[in-house]
Amino acid sequence: MLRKILMGFGALVGLIILGGVGFYAYVTYQANKTYDIPLPDIRRDTSPEALARGEVIFMSLCVECHAPAGEIHAVGAPVTVLPPELGYLHSANLTSDPVGGMGNVKDEEIARMIIHGVNHEGKLRPMVRFWTMADEDIAAVIGFMRQDRPEFAPEPKKAPPSETTFLGNIVQVFVLGVHTEKRPPVKAPAKAPTVEYGKYLSEAMFDCVACHTQGLEVNEVKAAKDTAFTGGFEFDQKQSGTEGVIYSTNLTPHETQGLGKWTLEQFKVAMREGIAPDNQVLRTPMPRFRRLDDVQLEAMFKFLKSLPARESPKFAREPLPRAKVDPSAAPEKLFSSLGCNYCHGPKGQYRDKLKNAISKQPEEVAKWIRNPESFKPGTQMPTFAPLLDEGQALELARWVQSKNGEP
Ligand code: HEC
Ligand code: HEC
Ligand code: HEC
Known part of the structure; x- marks a missing residue:
């Protein structure tokens, strides 16, 4: 998920040269010190309704980083989608084991990690911060994580900690940022096919705004920009062994570039199955969101359609063409x-x-x-x-x- 943040490093090089030694010392200190951030008042919710919600969130958002590729056992895994210049990144063991995993970590400490990116030891860790995710959704994820399920079967081995480089520390401190104050409670809009609920899912929960907007800022800053959801963020495909770059697409209702002509049905197929209209295969890093239900997808669709139709700074689907199927091809x-x-x-x-x-x-x-x-x-x-x-x-x-x- 962070890969999107890293493409604009050129801009930061200037900063580094400017500040010199003082800057280096400042960043290193901020990245390594122990933070004493008050714990949020958020504990697990294990009502059946919350568990179902927590499962969708965990399996759509967290498992891809916290389990080895294509697996579900949340033992921690190397985060390989990010450029090595950031350092060695490895997610944490989230199993129920008291030594290797979260068995002895308080619910409030997990909640603080999700909101502030500060772990149970008070250390800043290189994970996305979900600063605008509602308290009840965080409680639901934690409820799900505390279940006796194969995802969290105890694994005593601690995951190796991430080792960030100076560049990685810059991202931690300036891009992901440090919120040292306690966050006021955040409430989620009612679940219904409304613009409001769709906005919450697209901006606070599922990172759509981060990938589908140019720039290095975090979700809540990007969401407020004029260019929000116009796409054009560049993804280098080298890591998957393919030459070239692709851009995230324009999700505003622009007639030719965006979702102007899309139907709700087409949107659902694209989101769940990865196939856009005209049978175009959506390429990585666009994730599949197979677990989102009809209400959630309709809400997101309504929200995106409610945005002003804007041009993309860089129009997507180029320069690497999407899949076109030649039935006679070998x-x-x-x-x-x-x-x-x-x-x-x-x-x-x-x-x-x-x-x-x-x-x-x-x-x-x-x-x-x-x-x-x-x-x-x-x-x-x-x-x-x-x-x-x-x-x-x-x-x-x-x-x-x-x-x-x-x-
Ligand atoms: C976005 C990534 C992605 C793309 C694109 C993709 N796959 Fe897969 N594929 C997976 C994952 C992930 C699994 C393992 C199943 C899982 O863990 O969800 C898999 C599993 C498989 C398997 C193993 C099935 C088994 O019996 O266990 C085959 C075969 C396969 N893919 C073929 C293909 C072919 C052929 C294509 C292109 C037409 C393709 N895949 C495109 C992600 C992908
Ligand atoms: C982009 C990858 C990524 C995603 C997505 C992600 N994490 Fe993490 N997570 C990490 C990394 C990296 C660490 C830091 C591990 C370390 O070096 O200590 C981490 C650490 C944690 C910790 C810290 C445990 C401790 O030691 O105190 C918790 C809890 C956690 N993640 C929960 C979650 C939850 C819940 C979600 C989904 C809402 C999630 N993560 C999504 C990468 C990710
Ligand atoms: C990790 C980055 C990432 C995230 C997160 C992400 N997207 Fe995407 N998305 C992309 C990229 C890149 C493409 C372009 C894929 C291509 O051209 O093959 C894309 C394509 C799409 C398309 C196809 C548009 C078209 O014109 O064909 C839709 C619709 C879409 N995304 C919606 C969403 C929504 C809604 C969310 C949040 C639930 C989301 N995306 C989250 C990166 C992302």
Whole structure:
């Protein structure tokens, strides 16, 4: 998630030169000192309604960083989407273990981490701050984290702590920022298909505004800008082994660049299945939000449609073209034109997952490729059924298997 923040480092180089030694000392001190921030009055909510809400939040937002790629056991994992210049980043063990995990960490301490980015030892950690997430939603996530579930089965091994570089510390202190005062309570709008609720989900909860707005600021600052939701944030694709950059898209109701002509149904398919109108595959880092229900997606759609239609500073879908399916293409070509390589290519985050398919019946693998969510609910893999018929999927499955899962 932080990757978006890091692209504009050029701007910060000036700062570093300006301040010299004093600046270095200041940043290092701020990043390493122990903060004495009062604990928020937020404890777990384990009512059935809150647990269901907490599950959606945790599984849509937290698990991707806190479990190894494609897994759910929240033992902590290296955060590989970020440039190495920031340092070695590793998320924490969130299992129920009293030594390695959160078993002995208070609910209020977890809440403080989510809001301030300060861990149970009072140390600033390189995690996004959810400064505008409502108290009741934080209570729901913590409630979910305290359940006896496979996600939190005790793992005694502590996760290795992140080691941030000077550049990483600059991001911690100036971009993510330090709020030392106690946050006043924040209330979520009622869950309903309204603009207000959609705004909360898009700005405070799911980071849409951060990725879909240019600049280095945090969510609440970006949301107030004139350019909010106009896209144009640049993502370098090198890390997934693909040349070039892609831009986040314009989500305002602009007729040609944005969601002006989109229907609610199209929006739902794009958000859950990763397929935009005209069968375009949405590329990483746009996540799948498969667990969001109809009310949540309708609220977000209404909110985005209520924004003023604005031009993008840099229009998306270029310079790397999105997937276009040529039905007669060989499997090898389909693998890159459909964007499988972003996730499963030599540098892909989910490369190892292809190995699970080697010993299966090709027919079953073909079914997986068309409808992965029927095997693994919530999966980040797009639903390729609208783009590939059964025959094409079978050919692709056989080809992946023939490559031993290492195409
Ligand atoms: C972009 C990746 C990322 C996301 C998303 C993320 N985390 Fe983290 N989390 C981290 C990193 C990195 C650390 C710091 C680990 C360290 O070095 O101590 C961390 C630390 C924590 C800690 C600190 C535990 C302690 O030691 O006191 C808690 C609690 C936590 N995360 C909960 C959450 C919850 C809940 C969510 C979802 C609302 C979430 N995280 C989302 C990356 C992430
Ligand atoms: C980590 C960054 C990131 C986050 C978080 C993110 N997006 Fe995206 N989104 C992107 C990128 C990049 C694209 C462009 C993908 C492409 O061109 O293949 C995109 C594309 C889209 C599209 C397709 C638009 C079009 O014109 O085809 C929609 C709709 C969308 N995002 C909505 C959202 C919403 C709503 C949220 C919050 C729930 C969100 N995104 C969160 C990065 C992100
Ligand atoms: C956005 C990332 C992403 C993209 C793009 C993607 N996948 Fe996947 N794929 C995954 C993940 C993640 C898994 C593992 C399942 C999970 O953990 O959710 C997976 C699993 C698989 C598996 C293993 C199935 C099994 O039997 O266990 C196959 C085969 C596969 N993908 C093929 C493909 C093909 C072919 C394409 C392109 C048409 C593709 N994937 C595109 C993320 C992706």
